[in-house]
Amino acid sequence: MLMAHPVVLRDLLAEYEVLVTLNAADGDEMTRQRLDDVTYTLCVSTGTKDIDAAVVAARHRLPGARTFGDSVLTA
Numbered sequence: 922m923l924m925a926h927p928v929v930l931r932d933l934l935a936e937y938e939v940l941v942t943l944n945a946a947d948g949d950e951m952t953r954q955r956l957d958d959v960t961y962t963l964c965v966s967t968g969t970k971d972i973d974a975a976v977v978a979a980r981h982r983l984p985g986a987r988t989f990g991d992s993v994l995t996a
Contacts (some may be wrong), residue, residue, distance in 0.1 A: 925966035930979040933963050937976070 925933075937959045945956040960972045967978035 924982070925979075927983050930963075930966060930982055933959060933966065934976065934979050934983075937963060937972075 937956075940952070940956045940959060943952075945952045948956075960975075963972065963975040963979060964970060967975045967982070969975040969978055
């Protein structure tokens, strides 16, 4: 699977968060369409099928997201 560049993911997450904060789903047609576009792009960019999983996956791929090992196994 192709991986989106972290800068692209960061920008998509920022735009998504602004649109959600502004309650874009209840906005005008152009704003709702932009929210749909960003949601779709985040899902495609992260290889997920729903926005909640896409947000988690995108945040996980940002630099510094995993400063510690995420293995459940001990050394």
